[in-house]
Amino acid sequence: AQSVTQLGSHVSVSEGALVLLRCNYSSSVPPYLFWYVQYPNQGLQLLLKYTTGATLVKGINGFEAEFKKSETSFHLTKPSAHMSDAAEYFCAVRLNDYKLSFGAGTTVTVRA
Amino acid sequence: GAGVSQSPSNKVTEKGKDVELRCDPISGHTALYWYRQSLGQGLEFLIYFQGNSAPDKSGLPSDRFSAERTGGSVSTLTIQRTQQEDSAVYLCASRSGLAGTLDEQYFGPGTRLTVT
Numbered sequence: 001a002q003s004v005t006q007l008g009s010h011v012s013v014s015e016g017a018l019v020l021l022r023c024n025y026s027s028s029v030p031p032y033l034f035w036y037v038q039y040p041n042q043g044l045q046l047l048l049k050y051t052t053g054a055t056l057v058k059g060i061n062g063f064e065a066e067f068k069k070s071e072t073s074f075h076l077t078k079p080s081a082h083m084s085d086a087a088e089y090f091c092a093v094r095l096n097d098y099k100l101s102f103g104a105g106t107t108v109t110v111r112a
Numbered sequence: 113g114a115g116v117s118q119s120p121s122n123k124v125t126e127k128g129k130d131v132e133l134r135c136d137p138i139s140g141h142t143a144l145y146w147y148r149q150s151l152g153q154g155l156e157f158l159i160y161f162q163g164n165s166a167p168d169k170s171g172l173p174s175d176r177f178s179a180e181r182t183g184g185s186v187s188t189l190t191i192q193r194t195q196q197e198d199s200a201v202y203l204c205a206s207r208s209g210l211a212g213t214l215d216e217q218y219f220g221p222g223t224r225l226t227v228t
Contacts, residue, residue, distance in 0.1 A: 043219025
C-alpha cells in the first residue's frame with residue numbers, strides 16, 4: 001500500500017533562508033504525490049502535485065518539489081522564506097481514484 | 113457560498129454526550145470527505161461520500177461515529193457518547209467528482225471538538 005512519511009514535525013527557518021520540507025514515499029506503483037498547506041484556522045489548500053512527466057514541479061507562492069524515484073522522495077523547497085509561509089505542510093500520496101493518504105504534517109515557523 | 117463551510121467552528125462537550133458536526137460543500141460537488149486531524153497525527157480519513165451514498169467508510173474509528181449526506185449536499189458527522197480521545201479538529205472537503213479531480217479537494221476550516 002502507498003504511504004508517505006514526513007521527516008521532522010517542526011521546522012524553524014529565518015526569514016529569507018531556504019525552506020526544505022522532507023517527504024519520502026512508499027509505493028508499488030508510480031505514485032501521484034501532492035503537497036498541501038494549512039494556514040492557521042483554515043482548511044488545506046493544494047500547493048503542487050506530481051503525476052507524470054517533469055520531475056521538478058512548481059507550485060504556488062514560490063514553492064517547488066522534485067520527484068526523485070531513486071530516493072523515493074518528494075521534498076518541498078522554497079529558496080527564500082517569508083513570514084507568510086508560517087503554516088503546516090502536508091505531503092500526500094494517491095491511494096486510488098478517490099482517496100489520498102496524508103503524512104503527519106510539518107509545522108513551519110519563520111523567524112524575523 | 114464560495115467555499116466549504118463547517119459548523120460549529122468550535123464545540124466543547126462533556127464526555128458521554130452526543131455531538132453533530134455539519135458540512136456544507138461547494139454547490140455541485142458530488143464528492144465529500146470527512147477527516148480527523150489530531151495533534152501530531154496528520155489527517156486521518158474517516159468517510160467518503162459520492163452523492164448520498166458512502167462507498168468508503170473504512171476510516172470511522174468505531175460504531176459511535178456515523179455520517180450521512182442528504183440531497184447530495186449537506187453532510188452531518190455524528191459522534192455518540194463522546195470520549196476524550198475524540199477531541200480533534202474535524203475537517204470536511206468536497207470536490208466535483210469528475211475523473212482526474214482527485215487533488216482538487218476543497219477543504220473547510222474545520223470544527224474543533226473538545227471533550228471534557
